[in-house]
Amino acid sequence: MKNKLKVLRAERDLTQADLADKVNVSRQTINAIEKGKFDPSLSLAFKMSKLFELSIEAIFENDEIK
Amino acid sequence: MENETWSTQNKKSTKNLAIWSMLWTASMAVATFGPKFIWEENVALTIIAVVINALLGIGMILMNIKHINSLDDLQKKIQLDAMGIALGAGIVGGLTYTLLDITNLITNDAEIAFLVMFISIVYLVALLVGQKRYK
Numbered sequence: 538m539k540n541k542l543k544v545l546r547a548e549r550d551l552t553q554a555d556l557a558d559k560v561n562v563s564r565q566t567i568n569a570i571e572k573g574k575f576d577p578s579l580s581l582a583f584k585m586s587k588l589f590e591l592s593i594e595a596i597f598e599n600d601e602i603k
Numbered sequence: 604m605e606n607e608t609w610s611t612q613n614k615k616s617t618k619n620l621a622i623w624s625m626l627w628t629a630s631m632a633v634a635t636f637g638p639k640f641i642w643e644e645n646v647a648l649t650i651i652a653v654v655i656n657a658l659l660g661i662g663m664i665l666m667n668i669k670h671i672n673s674l675d676d677l678q679k680k681i682q683l684d685a686m687g688i689a690l691g692a693g694i695v696g697g698l699t700y701t702l703l704d705i706t707n708l709i710t711n712d713a714e715i716a717f718l719v720m721f722i723s724i725v726y727l728v729a730l731l732v733g734q735k736r737y738k
Contacts (some may be wrong), residue, residue: 561609562675569677569737578676 538576539598542567545589560584609675616666616673623663632658681733689726696721 546556553571557564560581569575577585582602586593609665633641642648670683697718704713 558610563678566675566677567736574737575677575680581676 538572539573539600541596542571559588616670619669620666623666625665627659630659677737684727684733685729688729689722692725693722701702
């Protein structure tokens with residue numbers, strides 16, 4: 538699953554650790570999501586959506602249903 | 604800070620799990636060697652030691668559940684993968700080991716301790732591989 542986390546993070550001047558702090562996960566998890574190695578749960582996707590004030594679809598793009 | 608709470612809870616549950624694991628391991632050693640070296644085969648003391656060991660084991664399992672619940676999505680996935688591999692390897696390895704014993708392809712009797720060690724090693728290796736994969 539592709540995502541715009543890295544860009545959104547950079548726009549808000551957040552490090553991976555900062556973002557991890559804000560959504561209650563480890564920095565390793567943020568790194569794995571950014572690299573496309575791991576897909577977040579719906580709960581985590583909603584937390585990110587709320588944090589960035591964007592819809593989930595604006596942050597994550599599902600390759601399979603494209 | 605919300606994350607400090609999450610991070611603190613995570614560290615706390617890991618520490619609690621380590622403490623309960625050590626207590627259980629120590630009680631196992633006492634229950635195993637106590638009858639011979641400490642209380643000279645006193646049955647009542649042996650029963651008490653075995654019951655304490657079982658109770659600490661239950662406590663350790665409950666702490667493990669709490670610890671798993673304190674992990675984030677990725678950490679849970681890494682744990683689940685490692686546990687699945689360890690369980691599969693334990694069943695296959697255990698049955699193969701039993702077969703080797705009952706067909707007398709090995710000279711010694713099959714010991715449960717070897718199976719426990721095998722499962723533990725497989726679990727640790729799978730955990731390390733999982734951590735490396737998502738690094």
